Amino acid sequence: MTKSYQSFIEHTGSTLTKKGALLNKCFDTYQFSSEYGKGYTALYQLDSYASICIAEHSYTRDFEYSVTTEDSIVIQQYDSIDSDRRYSHGNVSSGMQYIDYAPGNQTYQYVIKKNVPAKVISVQLLPDYYETYLKKEFGIKGIDLKKDLQVFPHGVVIPEIAAIFSKIRSFNGTELSTRLFFKSKIDELTAILIQKAEEFSLPENRKIIASDRRTVTRITEYVNTHLSKNFLLSELAAEAYMSVSKFKYVFKAVTGQTFSDYIRQKKIEKACELLTQSNLYVAEIAYRLGYKNAGSFSVQFKEYTGVLPSDYRILGIK
Template identity: 30%
Template structure:
């Protein structure tokens, strides 16, 4: 976890207007507290890390300007509870609606998000690595790690999880020191993971009646492959219905059951993801990008982009930066024994 602490958190915090505050008494002294520079905002970002195993962070600040953050490529699982926030995650797109729980599986791809100004960011997060899973959960191969990653990723679909929120607040309020803090944080991280796995398994069992037949799932795969290749074009529901060999009503229902979004939302997310890539890594004009993803008018594209990300395309381009550096190995290269 030393990479996560030194190469991600400290570097990103220093880059984005936070400074190491050795005189802060807002959080546990066992961790590291960073405070926003007065011209950037007010508040703090605290984190506690242990070896190459896990990291806990507490965010409590207000920004004076929108802040775009890109975490480098990595392999880790994260859990976050947002008590207050206004912002957007990218790849896939997700607009925060606090209070909310968010699970995330990062598999050697960057994590990008934007925090909007003038709205308090209050969050408690846990990050665990494959090394943690090997040592504490005895995940002996990458498939077991992927199963745990699936549980984290499905956390967004859990409608109510008060016991986990209570546990996260216990972590936030801990003031133990030395070995007591280490043991406390270790036990609470393990307890949180246990809760997540149990909750996801219970939720999956209760929704077994909604499972899609194997042949229908294969039909949906054909539909998504078609959309992935043709999303810049106008895609008719009737055409997708013929590809899936099912009626439009059944197609819409099964698609939502499997992908947890509508067909229209799936197409929109494909377009926005492509636009985000073109904005951050090319010099194409807004008009060119608009046409390349299926919008004839740049104004229409700009409004849709703003509605879903909180930023106009030019604002996103200004804030974003392309970062190909990664201190991590791909998941398949990790040495599970």
């Protein structure tokens, strides 16, 4: 277990439990319930290469603590949070991803706000992976992954990373299949980081000014928490004080997707969560996500996942 996770588990008084574990049984799941709130943190260690963390907490009062980092590359996605975490590049918010190199012995301060659940998934790449394994297994010598990550703006949203996280979150297998699957996903995640770092370095993508990036990030935060609404590009563009054509251009430059593809992905990701973590009927899920009827929802769901919602639910609870 890495120092940062160990610090959080000790601070919350979390205890290791296998009883009623909500995730793949190959994770070590820690749960807590105290005057702070309640929740779980599930950890998976892949040799000396990487660690995976899936956590969901809710707090009854603002929760503050600090943690000392260790040398690593961190890729995190905040599906839900209200936080004043003081990253060097700014605070975090629901729907965003955080990608950065964390040098050792740095202190990060957290203030996680009460009432809004903190739902986070992250991968921490360790030096043995990006300094030794990549060079040995793939002959990658001319890439400095730690340096290349600096091109990613704060509040970036990369759909391919979200898709990988969704697969990691939902996978449930034996010890061997889990190890093989997670290893392949971490390699895939690294490939995406290298590819996207090259794209973000292109002159046309570096022209997007910081204020426009922040505006799109703010809008994605709102969209992510109002998936039942049917948004019009003209309304969102007006909210961003942009023309429709500029909004479409900036949105794709920041997120890597058109708005229609982005909202479709977010709705399907939420549907996957509801199918595996609730007893809602498919028709109820369709209604909650703004679909006209269960039929149109099922068609789009199958196009995205390859299976019908009812089949996904069965597969997801095995």
